[in-house]
Amino acid sequence: MSNYYQQEIETASRDEIIRIQNEKLVKQVRHVYDKVPYYRNLMDQKGVKPEDIKTIEDIHKLPFLSKSDLRDAYPYGLLGTDLGNCVRIQSTSGTTGRRVVAFYTQGDVDLWEECCARAIMAVGGTNEDVVQVAYGYGLFTGGAGLHGGSHKVGSLTLPMSSGNTERQIQFMMDLGATILCATPSYAAYLGESLAERGYKPEDNKLKAGIFGAEPWTEEMRRSIEKSLGIKAYDIYGLTEISGPGVAFECEEQKGMHINEDHFYAEVIDPDTEEVLPEGSVGELVFTCLDKEAFPLLRYRTRDICVLTREKCSCGRTHVRMSKPKGRSDDMLIIRGVNVFPSQIETVLLNQGYAPNYQIEVDRKNNTDTLDVYVEFPTEMFSDKVSDVQKKEAALEAAMRSMLGIGAKVHLVLPKTITRSEGKAVRVIDKRKLHD
Amino acid sequence: MSIKQLSIYLENKPGKLAEALRYIKEGGINIRALSLADTSEFGILRLITSDLEKAEELLSQKTVVKSTDVIAVKVDDRSGGLSEILDVLEKAEINIDYMYAFTARLNSAYAVLRVSDCALAEEVLHESGIATLKGRDLMNLLDRED
Structure with missing residues (x-):
């Protein structure tokens, strides 16, 4: 079974991945230094020039960005291209502080949707599938990301958005949805609602679910799998970096493969900012290697997790991250x-x-x-x-x-x-x- | 036949007992017997009330409450009255989880017993000529006094 959207890159050798990362990083740092005065100042303060970055190994020389930089630079301060090249914004829910507004060129949208397509195919999605997208549509990245990914795979896409449970259930049952994309809490709620209406788990045609955008536990996974009669997969992402699909689970359900041809991941000690070796618990940091409109470098996610490069039996070679154990600011x-x-x-x-x-x-x-x-x-x-x-x-x-x-x-x-x-x-x- | 007792969970904080009793008052329910078990962390208020079903429904909306089967026996007002009852239970190897007592009228006392096996306890007590109260008996008995 071929369940890769872009098999060549998803299963590339470590050397090949490093080669791609080296090439993209050098180019991206030069681009950001030239186009983003806010980041150029940070680099100048640290005494780093674009020519100091020769390979991915040099990434530790670059300054970090954090949520407060996004606030300070709001709205256009971190824009990496002319507004004329941008086609979209997405925004965070803005529960703390000012909203984050992220910009996308058409290339950024394609890249993001391809990552979501990889996630959908990794759970067994094909053009024969009916994908029910029950994430919110609008400024939130959840709906837009999986919707675009489903299009790329060629699945029949049901753009349900969140809520209106009656209609969700009707479309799920009448149109035979096979893959459900939602927040885990809404998936659990749909499971309960189906049971209340007398449906058994085997009555629906769902085979898999892609659930993310909020913390959930292994216990929740098991309970959702039981109530909907599916396999439930985790997906990870953040608006600042693109949206859902930065990392996704394969059929092994043992951590999420980071799309590291686009997003380079590091784990640091949140207090000392020191880069930690593979297998250490620390704060996840992402560098966008080829995004154009919102090219964040060394962005501190505040999510605490562990990275592993252990071989995965699914065939994917990309580094895996654990489910975030919490937020560095919750720790x-x-x-x-x-x-x-x-x-x-x-x-x-x-x-x-x-x-x-x-x-x-x-x-x-x-x-x-x-x-x-x-x-x-x-x-x-x-x-x-x-x-x-x-x-x-x-x-x-x-x-x-x-x-x-x-x-x-x-x-x-x-x-x-x-x-x-x-x-x-x-x-x-x-x-x-x-x- | 056993009778029903309501148990209410109380956090160990000022006003929690008063709060539980306020709900009972608001329902116009009368308390027939009560005991309070307390630990350093929490308390359990055990009650036998008038209109137990209404009381349980009312309390369950407001707090953590549970109804349990207990047995109530009349205790003769003389030396050894309670001891003889407990002897019967001991012989049958019935464990008493807790007990409390109340008086209904002059010279008559009752013991409420939470035991490991209600049905067996009643059987052995009856065999020894000791009567246990039915829910209705207890209510009538107490109502007459009002």
Whole structure:
């Protein structure tokens, strides 16, 4: 079975990939230095000239870009080509600070859609498939990216956008959708909605789902796979770099292949900015090797993950990234241990609790304390004190095993932890208040 | 026949007990018997009330509540009254998870027992000539006093 969209590059040898990266980086740095005064200033401040960049090995000499640079340079400060060459913008949801606006030339759109086409074909998509795109359309990259990718593959594309569950289900069943693209939470919701209407997982024609744009756990993957009767695949991307399809899962479901002929990935220590060796946990940094309109170099994603170049049995040779373990700005250091709220969420889901929780970190007698407030589902309650204590103890043991440090669990009444309308306040770090 | 008890989860914070009792008051429900188990982390309020179904429905919308089968026995007002009842259960190797007592009228006391096996407990008590109260008995008994 050939499930590659661009087999030659997707399965290229390491030497060939490095050769392409060397060539593209040298050209891109020269282009950015000439066209983007904002980045030229950063390079000048660091004393780096385009001629210092001879191979991909030299990338560490370049300055980083971060979200704050995007804010400072808003809206046109990082534009890498004349506006006349741009055909599109996409924008982030803008929940923190100012919106990010990214520009695309037609070449950038093609490159992005090709990456999404690789993702669709990697999950078994062909021109015979019916791809239901239930990501939002509009400024959000989700809908546009998978829509374009589906066109490139030649699949029948259902541009559903998100919401209107009644219509989603009708089109899914009537037109026999075979691949669903959505956020994992919406996929889970569609699964529940189908069951409520009396559909069994085998009643739909879906075979695969491509789910991303928000954090999800392996437990969620299994539950979605069961409720929809499909294989669920992860996809990764960010508007700043292009959109979904920067990296995608193959049939192995063991990490996401980064399209490194376009996006060069590094992992750094978020505090020292030092580049870490393969296999280390750190912040993911991307360099756009051949994007024209919004050519970010060494952009700090704030996503914490691990890269591996271990051989993948799917045949793809591109480096794989783990599912992001959290955001570098969400990472808590408690008693010297890195803790991510997503780890606590995984424990709760594993033990049958709703992922509604609040983490409180404090410092008492020079020792960090970690308190986790969890909503107590009625069905787990018992009139016996010892039963309730056992539930608490089981949660605490699972947290200790997942986090490597102890946490005090407090079971609170359902619906007393603020629900996420916008972004939920998951972490209260009182240590900062004392400093 | 066993009777129903409501158990309510209480966070260990000021006002949580008052809050639970306020819901009961708002429903016009009368408490017949109660006990409170407390730990350093949380409490469990156990209640026998009038109109238990209504009470459970009302409380389940507001808090974490569970209905459990317990048995209630009349305890003679004399030395050894309770001890003899417990002897019967011990012989049958029935474990008592917890118990509490209440009085209904002068000279009559009742014990509420949460046991490992309700049906077996009632069987052995009946064999020993000790009556257990049915839900309706208990309500009537208490109502007459109002």
